[in-house]
Amino acid sequence: MHESRADLFQRLKRRHEFWLASVIAILVIFLSVATQGFLTLQNFFDLLTSYAFLGILAAGLLVVLISGGIDISFTATASIAQYITMLLANKYGLDWFSVFALAILVGVLLGAINAILIDRLQISSIIVSIATLNIFYGLLVFVTGGKYIYSLPSWFGKGIYWFEYVDADEISYGLNLQILALLVMFTITWLLLNRTNIGRQIYALGGNREAAQRLGFNVFRLNILVYCYMGLTAGVASLIQAQLAQSVAPTVLVGKELDVLAAVVLGGASLAGGVGTVLGTVLGLALLAIMQNGLILIGVSSYWSQFFVGLVILLSVSATALSARRKRKGNLVE
Amino acid sequence: MSHEPAYLSKGPDAALVRLIKGLTHDVTNRRLIILLVALVAVFGLLIGERFFSQATVQSMAFQLPELGILSLAMMITLVSGGLNLAIISTANLCALTMAYIMTSHVPGAEGFMWAGWQIIAIFAGLAVAAVIGLLNGFVIAYLGVSPILTTLGTMTMVKGIAIGMTRGNVLSGLPEPIVFIGNGTVYGIPTAMLVFAAVASPIAIMLGRTPTGAATYMIGSNEKATRYSGIDTKRVILRVYLISSLLAAVAGLVMMARFNSANASYAESYLLVTILAAVLGGVDPMGGFGKIAGLVLSLIILQVISSAFNLLNFSQFLTLAIWGTILVAVMAVPNIRKRLGFAD
Amino acid sequence: MATFLDLKNISKRFGGVQALTDVDLSLEAGEVHCLVGENGSGKSTLIKIISGVQPPEAGGTITIEGRSYTQLNPVESTRAGIQVIYQDLSLFPNLTVAENIAVGQHLGGFRSVDWTTIRKIAEAAMARINVYFDLDAKVEDLSIANRQLVAICRAMAADAKLVIMDEPTASLTRHEVDALLSLVRELKKKNICIVFVSHRLDEVLEVAERVTVLRDGKKVGTYDAKDVNDKKLAVLMTGKEFSYDLKETDLKSRKTVLSVKNLSRKGDFKNISFDLREGEILGITGLLGSGRTELALSLFGMNPPDEGEITLNDKPLALKSNREAIDNGIAYVSEDRLTLGLVLEQPIAANATVTILDKLKGAMGLIPLNAREATVDRWVKDLSIKVSNTANPVKTLSGGNQQRVVLAKWMATTPRVLILDSPTVGVDILAKDGIYEIVRGLAQKGVAVIMISDEIPEVLYHSHRILVMRNGRLTGEFEPHRSSEDQLRIAVNA
Incomplete structure (x- = not known):
């Protein structure tokens, strides 16, 4: 409104998202100039498609972190949701609506187990989710014998494409199932967190749990909602991953939980709760995606990509801590 | 004051009494011992004599040290109020360093150089661990970054180095004495078990009897108050992550010796299991509490379940599920007791 | 109404x-x-x-x-x-x-x-x-x-x-x-x-x-x-009557232990000068934000001053850490007992010995098995701390007993200068007297005490001399037997 440009800049400067966006902008400009393949529509769609799985899970984990908890069992949840849904789809020939409903149902139920253990038994969320990760995953592989499902229903295998476009090399791309799901889940998460009172309660809970209790928030219900939402995203993510991989493997998803955590944390969410935005998570994810993509495009062996990811995480969290410390020192003087 | 005279007297008898007392006066340990006895009884009935055979016991002793040493590395950081997610990647990078030197420099013929290069290789591995540990400790203690984020970063970076250097390949074919660490026995006791004992005892002494150990517990509960008491808490935290990293290197050595090879992504599924083992053993995930005796009991419990399931031809994945269930159950006991109105 | x-x-x-x-x-x-x-x-x-x-x-x-x-x-x-x-x-x-x-x-x-x-x-x-x-x-x-x-x-x-x-x-x-x-x-x-x-x-x-x-x-x-x-x-x-009589105490003949000259730190305090004698209880009173805690932390090596000098027993001190302060015989009881004074979750014995861990070290750098317990038992007796078991967490004690544990951990360092920052916050009126008694006992044994407090009666009735601190400066000196609570209150709030 009557804010001067300098004020606006001061305000922006304090936002984590501003710095992330700046780094990404520099990266994008550099890669656009330095490489041929980066600034193409196809590369853009490919990146969105391949990072959709991580992104959808990141949206769910963001909500959990904001509430002051943590969940790392979601990869096992996704594996179970995927397996049950595709097993039943093969047997009974379901349709799009019912496979998503089923996967979401499984995810929500497993999320509720986490919430009940965390809230009712008062065990810290990290311990509960380490335990349930092992329980869910162990039981899944035990029951299935670790067998892959290679044949998926043909309608599922084909996937969904809008605005399909086939280029000169006969490679088709467009708005596919993965991208659509990613957009929908980010939108729903944003609406939940910013446009509903429950979303604000989640922020409040993460900011000051005791105060939330005193004010009469229903903490149990919030916990149920948060962990079930994580389960829901795991259900959705599991299906689009199965569609992309054209198979279901009970053992490939588990182990990716810390990658998702890294993306959310890069996006500025705090493990202490109460802090984090959908925009930040999108940017955190974008930074990871563009950096890994860019390294390959400028000819760095893909074997080294993980090293750079680690380096970026370490630099980012150190920079955040240092600037927080400077802010604290400033307060002391005044 | 409840200091029993036997607790303070000297001599081997007293030491035994002290050990038993130390094990049982702690509520968590009492619970774990009851659980262990119950498990052994049930599995004994289900499996019979085979469960108590020398082969079974020896195979348990072969398997326990790997997870054991990694859990030690995790545990001391948990006690200090932190966490070290980089232990597995550190173990692998150190193992690769050692394996690289051993496969490229150790001459075929036994001799002075042959032994010398193996020792150099081990020290090189430890040096790599020291660098990683100091990096973790510096970022956590002096920059004030939360341990989970710091070690998430170093975990990814260290694994990235290992993958980048090896392109994901396996290095194998290690000298005889190294393989012996993983597969040999001394008087029937697996060498790896002796290595575990050799690292666990100094850690137990460090935690229980040294100023650094005492400070580690205090820091785990309240770093600031400990600093106000005149303790250089940053240096203690740096030391904790250095030790954790060195322990990871020893775990890497044992792993490499057992598989006779090294790779960037061995044993990754152990990462969260080490937290599970430590917490089951009475380590407070919020910091400040946890003893080696409890951790050892917890490791034995996990190993007994794993070995028994193996004998029963159950999948190792069922073992994972049961481990998780037991963790929840043990953590839930105090809360359920409280709800039922028992005083603890 | x-x-x-x-x-x-x-x-x-x-x-x-x-x-x-x-x-x-x-x-x-x-x-x-x-x-x-x-x-x-x-x-x-x-x-x-x-x-x-x-x-x-x-x-x-x-x-x-x-x-x-x-x-x-x-x-x-x-x-x-x-x-x-x-x-x-x-x-x-x-x-x-x-x-x-x-x-x-x-x-x-x-x-x-x-x-x-x-x-x-x-x-x-x-x-x-x-x-x-x-x-x-x-x-x-x-x-x-x-x-x-x-x-x-x-x-x-x-x-x-x-x-x-x-x-x-x-x-x-x-x-x-x-x-x-x-x-x-x-x-x-x-x-x-x-x-x-x-x-x-x-x-x-x-x-x-x-x-x-x-x-x-x-x-x-x-x-x-x-x-x-x-x-x-x-x-x-x-339900108890309190009365204090104020006597003049002549400490002029005592040796000066701590001498502070023109001590300044930007944003905290300026030109602070005072002498502290053996066995003296020096009250420093001032409001929150007057710089009193910052000054205490500077004397304790945790807030390095920009200018001025601190002399302890005629030797100049340039403290780089609180460890150095402790080794030189300076102890500091924080105003925030619950988060800075004690590690509430940890045992009483661990809290009472945390300041002297290095001194307890015996052969091979190890703390002898019963050393911590023995040390604590002595302080439990000396300070009559009501404890059923020193292995219990310190948070199980009442406020007054907790503060005695804080005093024990500092007395274990055998300090020559003891700085008490609001020593009776959250301590019941009855238990306060116990704390004052301990402090008086220490002073009688020759320990020089600085007692910082914003409770006027606390400094008036329990110190030998009172300095008033305002906006980072020492603005007045009072002798208890020649002053009243109102006089001090005016000086503090002026």
Whole structure:
């Protein structure tokens, strides 16, 4: 409104998202100039498609972190949701609506187990989710014998494409199932967190749990909602991953939980709760995606990509801590 | 004051009494011992004599040290109020360093150089661990970054180095004495078990009897108050992550010796299991509490379940599920007791 | 005036402990009422019953504006217009001012957020008490005093008719306290009833009309504020008469232990000079923000001064860490016992020996098996700490005994200079005397003591000499036997 440009800049400067966006902008400009393949529509769609799985899970984990908890069992949840849904789809020939409903149902139920253990038994969320990760995953592989499902229903295998476009090399791309799901889940998460009172309660809970209790928030219900939402995203993510991989493997998803955590944390969410935005998570994810993509495009062996990811995480969290410390020192003087 | 005279007297008898007392006066340990006895009884009935055979016991002793040493590395950081997610990647990078030197420099013929290069290789591995540990400790203690984020970063970076250097390949074919660490026995006791004992005892002494150990517990509960008491808490935290990293290197050595090879992504599924083992053993995930005796009991419990399931031809994945269930159950006991109105 | 709230025969038991016994209390609309009592006297239990967090035992009644209840729940209590502002303020640091004030809009079942209404409510609430904050500022970026105003705005937004403030002045500077008290007068004009729960009696008596004293879960009585003063209240709260006689103590012949010359640190304090003699108890009094704690930390090596010198036993000191200070015989008892003084979760024995871990080291760098216990046993006896087992967490002790453990851990370092920063905060009046006695004993053994406190009687009756600190400077020196509480109060607040 009557804010001067300098004020606006001061305000922006304090936002984590501003710095992330700046780094990404520099990266994008550099890669656009330095490489041929980066600034193409196809590369853009490919990146969105391949990072959709991580992104959808990141949206769910963001909500959990904001509430002051943590969940790392979601990869096992996704594996179970995927397996049950595709097993039943093969047997009974379901349709799009019912496979998503089923996967979401499984995810929500497993999320509720986490919430009940965390809230009712008062065990810290990290311990509960380490335990349930092992329980869910162990039981899944035990029951299935670790067998892959290679044949998926043909309608599922084909996937969904809008605005399909086939280029000169006969490679088709467009708005596919993965991208659509990613957009929908980010939108729903944003609406939940910013446009509903429950979303604000989640922020409040993460900011000051005791105060939330005193004010009469229903903490149990919030916990149920948060962990079930994580389960829901795991259900959705599991299906689009199965569609992309054209198979279901009970053992490939588990182990990716810390990658998702890294993306959310890069996006500025705090493990202490109460802090984090959908925009930040999108940017955190974008930074990871563009950096890994860019390294390959400028000819760095893909074997080294993980090293750079680690380096970026370490630099980012150190920079955040240092600037927080400077802010604290400033307060002391005044 | 409840200091029993036997607790303070000297001599081997007293030491035994002290050990038993130390094990049982702690509520968590009492619970774990009851659980262990119950498990052994049930599995004994289900499996019979085979469960108590020398082969079974020896195979348990072969398997326990790997997870054991990694859990030690995790545990001391948990006690200090932190966490070290980089232990597995550190173990692998150190193992690769050692394996690289051993496969490229150790001459075929036994001799002075042959032994010398193996020792150099081990020290090189430890040096790599020291660098990683100091990096973790510096970022956590002096920059004030939360341990989970710091070690998430170093975990990814260290694994990235290992993958980048090896392109994901396996290095194998290690000298005889190294393989012996993983597969040999001394008087029937697996060498790896002796290595575990050799690292666990100094850690137990460090935690229980040294100023650094005492400070580690205090820091785990309240770093600031400990600093106000005149303790250089940053240096203690740096030391904790250095030790954790060195322990990871020893775990890497044992792993490499057992598989006779090294790779960037061995044993990754152990990462969260080490937290599970430590917490089951009475380590407070919020910091400040946890003893080696409890951790050892917890490791034995996990190993007994794993070995028994193996004998029963159950999948190792069922073992994972049961481990998780037991963790929840043990953590839930105090809360359920409280709800039922028992005083603890 | 109309009665807003009337409590009759309120009792409460927790397990075997009788927290409240047949307490009656009536609060008038537009009244400022003070609720005082020692720790454990039942103040907080009474608040919890009024706010509906805890139900009272059967047989009591709660009447709000003529409507009777046997017990309340938090929703009923809020709806009746009761708002509690806890000491920690219960705000959400990560949310904006607007959301914190209008947080009531977020309660209840799933629906969309009406941001316009939230801003309107917040603006209206701020207008009611004539304050203005940026609605989009995060609460974590506000000062403590401003956060308190936000909490009061929140109570206004909830249409409070009764506002209970738990220790509202504990972390405010004098200036901020004055602003708060004038705000309270404004609220009173709006016919809102204010209840202060406080231990800083003198301040609160300035605005209160009536005072209710609780002791051991029972009501001692309700008094007209004009008829009591803080000395009389102390007697009512403890049931014990206190008297101190002030004698002149001549310490001129004693050796100077610590000498501070022109010590300055930017933003904290300036040109501080004083001498401290062997066996002397030097009181330093000043308000929160006067630089008193910063000065103490500089003497303890944790806040390096920019200029000036510190001499200990005629040797200049340039302390780089508190470890160096400790090794030179300086000890510091922090004002914040719960987060800086003790590690509450850890055993008593561990807390009492944490300062001397390196000294306990024996062969091979190990601490001998019984060394820590033996050390602690000695201090438990010397300081008569009431402990059943030194392996128990220190948080299981009462405030007074906790403070004795703090003293033990510093006495273990055999200090020559002991700095006490607000040594009796959160300690009952009865237990305070025990602490003073220990301090006097130490001084008699030759320890030089600096006692920092903002409680005037504490420094007046328990030190040999008093320095007044204001805005980072030493502004006056008083001898207790030639001074009065009022003189000191004027000097501190001037």
